[in-house]
Amino acid sequence: MSDAEPLAVQVRLPLDRFELAVDFATTHRVTGIFGTSGSGKTTLLETVAGLRRGARGSVRFGGETWLDTDARMRVPPERRGIGYVPQDSLLFPHLDVAGNLKAGRGRAVAGGHDFDAAVQNVVRVLDLAPLLARSVRTLSGGERQRVALGRALCSGPRLLLLDEPMASLDAALRRRVLPFLGRVQAEFALPILLVSHDPVEVQALCDDLIVLRDGRVAARGEPRAVLRRPDVFPMAEHEGYQNLLPAVVVETRAETSRVRLGDGTRGPALTVPRSALPVGGRLMVGIPADEVMLALEPPAGISARNAVPARVESVAAAGAFHLVTARIAPGAPPLVAEVTADALVDLGIGEGTDLYLLLKTSAITLYEDAAADPQPASAASEDGAAPAASAG
């Protein structure tokens, strides 16, 4: 998706170990900044927000200049019209959830927004109604991040800045919060700059991905294609890379579900862990690259439930392993498997080889929004630690 208000960033800022020096412009809806911790991501986001001093260069958004050190110009953060969500949520402890959501009321009203309608909409999208009267001290990690998102959205921002919105959450909680980020992306026509070290998050949300390494742009492009690059993949793998493929539920059984990859009509079907969605529900399946086995023949007598025919698109060395990129369905993105050089030689795998991808059901992770379409159900508690969340 394109044609959001343009954001142009050209800054230099000396940090402890290196100099942050980035120059990019984007009109994409969701632009991701991907990198390991300490690569300068958060500093970059704070510079765009106006919270970090000392940067030289310029930051422009829409028709406005927020920073131009040559012209000695620096717009303070309160006049940039941004929504900022830090990784540790930083909810105001002296206000309850409703009070936090209303913390940016003044600006929203001054900007001509119907504040009450905006709050109602945010509460609906982020499923915050059960939390409104709660003290922020009693919220779980995932709930806190949803409230922090809501607080930023209610303030009527023109640009949303997300700093590792799921970094402080464990894996199970991330799976539950990710759909809410997806809803924000889908329901608010806001450009988003997302900083993340989570390969799943950036694949699920971003239209454009900038890889930051030691303060410099190391790669940029369509997120899946960028993460598959041999110079980027080892970093993504280190951060928990998963192939993230869209799929549609076609059958639900006692312990597993069947999903069809792609738009649900043509792609191959997979047996996956049981989905909470009804038949027809859309979700994402996550498949770690190191959990994919390759076979030249359709295997017999194995426990892996999925043997998916695929054609190799490319083979490339990446760190200690080789990456085999294979396409399994015309509509779906290709899938990456990590194999050793020996296996490549023994099996004679190269570009154009037809083979089978063997996938254990238990190695597959589902990313699904149980409360979203096609049948908006009353949302379940987002995590077991706070059962009261769904009681309201």
Added chain:
Amino acid sequence: MSHAAWQALWSSVAWAGLAMLLVMAPATLAAYVLARREFVGKRAVATLISLPLVLPPTAVGYLLLRLFAVDGLLGRDALGVDLDVILTWKAVVIACAVMATPLVVRTARVSFEGVDPRYEDIARTLGHGRAATFVRFTLPLAARGLAAALILGFTRALGEFGATIILAGNIPGRTQTLATAIFSAQQAGRDREADVLLLVALAAGFAAVFATETLSHRQADAATARR
């Protein structure tokens, strides 16, 4: 207990209250600047503010006496008007204010330092300017510590002796305070009166410190629950 002793007690409360009215706003601002900003001479400023804490109170009283004397920096010759401070209730208030300031600033500074500045960053991104952020977010987040600062300062003012007796004297019915009344009663051998005043002082001091202890515990609980 004599009428003058009662009057000394209630006057003390009123004067200590007035002193805190005078001190709280500037001391809070000074504490915030010391907690958040780096500037040349910061340590010198912090030291200067804390000086009344370590000087003999009589020295501070004498310094104030020199300041407000006819030929002092704040005296009639310099200002062109006579503020009529020395040996009046105004002298009590000023002596109490000066002696309470270091306690208020230090306590308030610690409570501001306990407020994560990133809350202020978030408030800024939500459209609040510096002043609005301070009033609507920083002050409420530091409220317990500021309340403790107020209570500590008030009781310090209530018990002020050395500076008061030099600048304001010890005139029954005019400038006598709880502290100077105890001194007078003891000196004159009115032990019963001194005993009663002692009990009053004990009760006020205990209540104040107990309240600040409670406040600081709550703040500690809140700080651990936040993360």
